[in-house]
Amino acid sequence: MLETIIKLLKHFRNGKRGVSNVIVVMLSLILVVVIVSNVILWSYQMNQFDWERMQEKIEITNVARETHSPWFVAREEYQLNIGNWVNGTYIDTQAADEQYEEFTEAPGGWYNASWIYRKPVVINNTQNSNSLTDFQVLVIVDTASLITVGKMRSDCGDIRFTDSDGLTLINYWIESGINSSNTNVWVKVPFIPASSTITIYMYYGNPGATSLSNISGVLEATYTKINVAYEWKTRISTTDVANGDDVGSWQGITFDFPFWREFKTRVYVCSNGFGVFDPTASTNDYSNSLTELQQRWKIAPFWDDLRTDTNGGIVTNAGVYVDKYSDHFVITWETTRYGASGDSIKFQAILYRNGDVRFNIDNATNFSSFTPTLGISKGNSVNYIDITNERATGKSWLFLLRKYIPNEPTSMVGSEETKGKYQFDIAGSFIVDLSTYPIGHIETLEIVLRYRANDTYERWYVKAYNWINGQYSNVGFNLTTGHIPTMGWDYYAVNLTTAWDSYVHNNGTILVKLCDEATDINQTTIDIDFLGVRAIIDGTSFDLKNGGATNIRIVSIWIINSTDHKRYDANFFMNSGENAVYIRADISLSTDGFIVRVITERGNIAVFRSD
Ligand SMILES: [Ca+2]
Ligand SMILES: [Ca+2]
Numbered sequence: 001m002l003e004t005i006i007k008l009l010k011h012f013r014n015g016k017r018g019v020s021n022v023i024v025v026m027l028s029l030i031l032v033v034v035i036v037s038n039v040i041l042w043s044y045q046m047n048q049f050d051w052e053r054m055q056e057k058i059e060i061t062n063v064a065r066e067t068h069s070p071w072f073v074a075r076e077e078y079q080l081n082i083g084n085w086v087n088g089t090y091i092d093t094q095a096a097d098e099q100y101e102e103f104t105e106a107p108g109g110w111y112n113a114s115w116i117y118r119k120p121v122v123i124n125n126t127q128n129s130n131s132l133t134d135f136q137v138l139v140i141v142d143t144a145s146l147i148t149v150g151k152m153r154s155d156c157g158d159i160r161f162t163d164s165d166g167l168t169l170i171n172y173w174i175e176s177g178i179n180s181s182n183t184n185v186w187v188k189v190p191f192i193p194a195s196s197t198i199t200i201y202m203y204y205g206n207p208g209a210t211s212l213s214n215i216s217g218v219l220e221a222t223y224t225k226i227n228v229a230y231e232w233k234t235r236i237s238t239t240d241v242a243n244g245d246d247v248g249s250w251q252g253i254t255f256d257f258p259f260w261r262e263f264k265t266r267v268y269v270c271s272n273g274f275g276v277f278d279p280t281a282s283t284n285d286y287s288n289s290l291t292e293l294q295q296r297w298k299i300a301p302f303w304d305d306l307r308t309d310t311n312g313g314i315v316t317n318a319g320v321y322v323d324k325y326s327d328h329f330v331i332t333w334e335t336t337r338y339g340a341s342g343d344s345i346k347f348q349a350i351l352y353r354n355g356d357v358r359f360n361i362d363n364a365t366n367f368s369s370f371t372p373t374l375g376i377s378k379g380n381s382v383n384y385i386d387i388t389n390e391r392a393t394g395k396s397w398l399f400l401l402r403k404y405i406p407n408e409p410t411s412m413v414g415s416e417e418t419k420g421k422y423q424f425d426i427a428g429s430f431i432v433d434l435s436t437y438p439i440g441h442i443e444t445l446e447i448v449l450r451y452r453a454n455d456t457y458e459r460w461y462v463k464a465y466n467w468i469n470g471q472y473s474n475v476g477f478n479l480t481t482g483h484i485p486t487m488g489w490d491y492y493a494v495n496l497t498t499a500w501d502s503y504v505h506n507n508g509t510i511l512v513k514l515c516d517e518a519t520d521i522n523q524t525t526i527d528i529d530f531l532g533v534r535a536i537i538d539g540t541s542f543d544l545k546n547g548g549a550t551n552i553r554i555v556s557i558w559i560i561n562s563t564d565h566k567r568y569d570a571n572f573f574m575n576s577g578e579n580a581v582y583i584r585a586d587i588s589l590s591t592d593g594f595i596v597r598v599i600t601e602r603g604n605i606a607v608f609r610s611d
């Protein structure tokens, strides 16, 4: 507007007519009015700001070290996995005030009511940092003691294994030892978390059940070869079962040997360095080749044209010897090369009751003169392993029908649980406020439960969902043994130590579970007065008071001590007359003296000095 008037004034000054002088005077007056009114408006705005600024009265009443967040409590009803709701709501669990939510145990998590007993089996994979899928684990069970007291069928036909839910059947194969103190059972566990344990269950106690032992559902369809440390099994037998050139004999195996998952009870051992299982095969063949190996159902630790009727080189008792044990079967060859008795070699094949095969080559004279074929084969030209080019003296291989890792998980059978019976498992979702308590400034988390049980027969556990391995757990908590109730109100607090961050999702969610120890015959009632989660921090709380007549916005905080002079952005409002506690997880106070300044958007400063 000012520019327009000034342009008009210039225009009229250049004009010649008298009327233009009148207009110039009028425009000049308008110009003066506009300028003056702008100055008044500006002055008013300045006074308004100064006035508001003068109205602010911000005060810091205290500054202190803050060691934890407030409690984060249930925001919605608990999920009942196993258990009954009786009374109250989740809101009653938000404060320790003896207003509580009540639940009871319920029958649940039991595979089938026809089975009376089960034992938990803890699979321990803590020595292995990888999770395992469909992994064969050996479980050794004392079935004899259960059969003696009439709890299990004498043929172990009522054994069932379930996954960790206690419900889902998983495949098992009883390798050996039915009705003995060492019954070897292989279980194919669907998922075993990394560096952790998982509990599966073995059920029994149903006289009408028949066996579901199933080797094909447990062992792999084909062998895997593992290179293992050289090891020689000392020969015991002095009976040569294949004395001569291109000769051999059938040998009974002391157990059902599951070669490629098919049970074999005998093997033909030939002086030419192999064993065959198929009675129709050419049993004395010396014309070795890979093609021939592929077509034979055989083991060939060192298939070549050998003889066992001549000593030479390292061989002083030429022959094929068999040592029979209850769980393994050792065939030892001490041979010379046909046509060159000075070329000699000693080697072994060991067949194990679980289907494993081991080859050992001990030593040789003129090793490079031999032209053997080494491997194992199912004889269908598809399933075979050829290790001919790996041959060397002082060498061992292991062939497995199982998955393999160097530190295999172990298993331990726990105490018997009786059917019927009552369990409890509820879960709630809690949200840690990560905007106020950023992950980088949380030291750990605490979970506190205030509860009451009406019996003391079992322990109660607080667990949380581990977002990394995908299951509820208390691994890494400072307490993992649960809590024994007293019948009155009890506090049970756990600290998640440095493991806490696995239990918090990056959106702040932590899923907390309360569960019982085991199935039992007492239907326990559980009252939850309080369940909460809080973050442990090394932060600072600022007690602020807005004693002024206007609302204010805090925009920054300064912390000043002898070594530091730091500014932190802030952004929050305080109403007129409001007292507020402002917590910062990212500000740690020094133990020396310090000065705190809080600065408002309008530029006011409150100061606090520590003593
Ligand atoms: Ca021969
Ligand atoms: Ca129970």
Ligand SMILES: [Ca+2]
Binding pocket: 105, 422, 457, 458, 516, 520, 521, 522, 523, 524
């Ligand atoms: Ca109970």
Ligand SMILES: [Ca+2]
Binding pocket: 092, 093, 094, 095, 096, 097, 098, 099, 100, 528, 529, 530
């Ligand atoms: Ca309560």
